Amino acid sequence: MQLHSPIHLVPYNENSLFIKRDDLIDPFISGNKWRKLKYILLDAASKNKTHLVTFGGAYSNHLLATAAAAAKYQLKATAFVRGEEISNEMLALCKIFGMQLHFTDRESYKNKLELFEKHYKNDENAYFVDEGGASKEATIGCAEIINELTEPFDYIFCAAGTGTTAAGLLKGINQLGLDSQLHVVPVLKGGDFIRQEISNYEQDLSKLQLHTDYHFGGYAKTSQELICFIKDFTSQTGILIDPIYTGKMFYAINDLISKKQISKDAKILAIHTGGLFGILGKIDEFEKNS
Numbered sequence: 001m002q003l004h005s006p007i008h009l010v011p012y013n014e015n016s017l018f019i020k021r022d023d024l025i026d027p028f029i030s031g032n033k034w035r036k037l038k039y040i041l042l043d044a045a046s047k048n049k050t051h052l053v054t055f056g057g058a059y060s061n062h063l064l065a066t067a068a069a070a071a072k073y074q075l076k077a078t079a080f081v082r083g084e085e086i087s088n089e090m091l092a093l094c095k096i097f098g099m100q101l102h103f104t105d106r107e108s109y110k111n112k113l114e115l116f117e118k119h120y121k122n123d124e125n126a127y128f129v130d131e132g133g134a135s136k137e138a139t140i141g142c143a144e145i146i147n148e149l150t151e152p153f154d155y156i157f158c159a160a161g162t163g164t165t166a167a168g169l170l171k172g173i174n175q176l177g178l179d180s181q182l183h184v185v186p187v188l189k190g191g192d193f194i195r196q197e198i199s200n201y202e203q204d205l206s207k208l209q210l211h212t213d214y215h216f217g218g219y220a221k222t223s224q225e226l227i228c229f230i231k232d233f234t235s236q237t238g239i240l241i242d243p244i245y246t247g248k249m250f251y252a253i254n255d256l257i258s259k260k261q262i263s264k265d266a267k268i269l270a271i272h273t274g275g276l277f278g279i280l281g282k283i284d285e286f287e288k289n290s
């Protein structure tokens with residue numbers, strides 16, 4: 001399948017950034033979630049599995065991506081959704097794509113393999129897909145982002161949740177022996193754990209740099225400053241970014257440049273990992289600050 005992920009040179013404030021537009025790959029199987037699912041779907045197909053069973057929170061981009069990908073390839077999809085039963089726009093979209101949802105209390109949710117075994121041990125078509133698509137297959141798909149680059153960059157930036165995407169990018173950089181530094185912006189508090197996560201997949205961490213101070217209070221936490229930055233960035237560039245992942249990454253890039261911690265003359269590539277429906281969970285914050 002030919003992916004549409006061009007690199008755009010985007011002026012913002014006094015600087016210019018290169019942006020790899022993985023957000024354009026597909027509106028629903030968006031950005032890194034398509035990269036992560038690609039080899040998972042191929043593995044499932046090679047094992048004749050026709051039922052994807054996965055896990056996520058109530059605003060998970062991964063659930064929507066899995067639902068849409070399953071529908072596209074005529075597979076069944078089921079999700080264990082963390083927490084008590086609720087309805088929201090994201091889950092409604094998952095259901096339109098035909099995904100079955102099982103709301104699961106937080107305690108049971110912790111042991112995903114056990115949940116899978118308990119409900120699908122006897123379903124020979126069922127295929128386990130970890131939360132967020134985290135897997136070795138996912139890192140292989142994400143490494144392909146690096147293979148698509150046709151010119152060198154000093155710094156490559158990405159946002160990190162589980163760190164799987166970052167691990168794949170680092171794998172790609174190391175495999176090709178590029179000089180590019182990978183700059184990772186964890187969106188969770190205490191983001192140092194990402195280094196450990198990445199090392200589960202990739203041993204050489206010499207090109208890795210973490211920026212752990214841009215979580216804005218933790219996963220899915222925002223601030224007025226972040227919301228205003230997102231509005232300013234989007235209205236000036238025409239590129240929509242989300243408050244959970246890419247907003248924090250672009251904020252970090254802008255902040256690091258303005259504090260001269262990275263040179264404004266450096267050639268920077270930001271990976272737009274998509275996930276724009278994350279905005280739906282934060283719509284009130286945007287309204288409040290308008």
Ligand SMILES: *Cc1c(COP(=O)(O)O)cnc(C)c1O
Pocket residue numbers: 031032033061062132159160161162163164165166245246273274275276
């Ligand atoms: C899921 C997601 C990420 C995080 O990817 P990880 O591989 O879990 O680190 C980054 N950006 C967007 C838009 C996402 O949806």
